[in-house]
Amino acid sequence: MKSIRDLKIVSTDEIAQGIFALVLERHPDFGDLKPGQFFNLALKSRELPLLKRPISLSTWDDQTMTFVIRKVGKGTELLCAAKPGEWVSAVGPLGNGFDLAQTPSAATLLGGGIGTAPLLALAEALSAAGTKVNVYLGYLNEPYLIEAFKAVADGLFIATMEPVEGFYHGNVVEYWMNQESGVTQRHVYSCGPDAMLHMVQLSLKSRGQKGHLLTEERMACGIGACLTCAKPIEQDGEVHMLRTCIEGPVFKAEEVVFNANE
Numbered sequence: 624m625k626s627i628r629d630l631k632i633v634s635t636d637e638i639a640q641g642i643f644a645l646v647l648e649r650h651p652d653f654g655d656l657k658p659g660q661f662f663n664l665a666l667k668s669r670e671l672p673l674l675k676r677p678i679s680l681s682t683w684d685d686q687t688m689t690f691v692i693r694k695v696g697k698g699t700e701l702l703c704a705a706k707p708g709e710w711v712s713a714v715g716p717l718g719n720g721f722d723l724a725q726t727p728s729a730a731t732l733l734g735g736g737i738g739t740a741p742l743l744a745l746a747e748a749l750s751a752a753g754t755k756v757n758v759y760l761g762y763l764n765e766p767y768l769i770e771a772f773k774a775v776a777d778g779l780f781i782a783t784m785e786p787v788e789g790f791y792h793g794n795v796v797e798y799w800m801n802q803e804s805g806v807t808q809r810h811v812y813s814c815g816p817d818a819m820l821h822m823v824q825l826s827l828k829s830r831g832q833k834g835h836l837l838t839e840e841r842m843a844c845g846i847g848a849c850l851t852c853a854k855p856i857e858q859d860g861e862v863h864m865l866r867t868c869i870e871g872p873v874f875k876a877e878e879v880v881f882n883a884n885e
Contacts, residue, residue, distance in 0.1 A: 626652040629710045639767040643703040645690045657720030658745035659837050659873045663845040666701040667710045677842045679741035691740035717845050718872050726752040727810035735761040735815025750775040761795025796822045807832045821881040834876035840867040855880035
């Protein structure tokens with residue numbers, strides 16, 4: 624249930640360079656949560672930016688919610704520097720999230736950069752439902768959340784764009800395509816930058832494979848009023864500008880229109 628609440632910070636830890644895990648107390652008014660949903664967050668201080676920042680849920684339990692944040696501007700800088708006991712203003716849960724009413728027997732999760740974080744809750748939910756889960760995670764040079772994914776994945780594959788001992792050196796999508804060449808029955812879920820998601824989409828199409836994409840888009844209000852996050856989505860042969868914060872951020876892989884302005 625969408626609500627606006629002030630949440631106490633439990634902990635803030637830097638888990639990789641410029642990447643922070645923010646743990647907040649969970650309020651009962653938020654109700655049931657779904658992997659792929661997000662919250663608009665802002666530190667309650669006099670330096671508060673005008674707009675809250677949309678941050679995807681990474682994982683949660685009965686008492687807390689964890690958000691993994693990349694420090695890239697003033698709003699995220701304040702959140703990442705916050706201390707336990709301080710308060711965060713939170714609006715959510717927002718977005719449609721992944722529909723897990725019917726779960727596949729086998730799934731492959733593909734995450735790139737900060738897009739790896741929202742897939743943790745998805746991996747947990749699928750594993751709990753009995754799905755065999757392979758997880759492919761791509762980073763620049765410093766993997767994170769590895770132990771958490773190991774706990775729920777049947778297979779975990781790590782790629783880094785810069786050489787790192789012990790990990791595949793190269794593009795995570797190419798790694799997946801090589802590892803699961805000819806395997807088309809697994810449902811694919813992916814989150815990452817548009818260039819990566821487009822590559823996943825093209826690969827799925829060539830393989831006749833189904834999947835869902837958790838998309839990223841700039842947002843302002845997060846509640847569907849400003850249309851800042853409108854994204855071209857093709858449904859029933861027509862392209863519609865759908866709001867990532869309401870109709871998304873999760874879409875069927877074949878529906879997302881990339882390079883719409885080219």
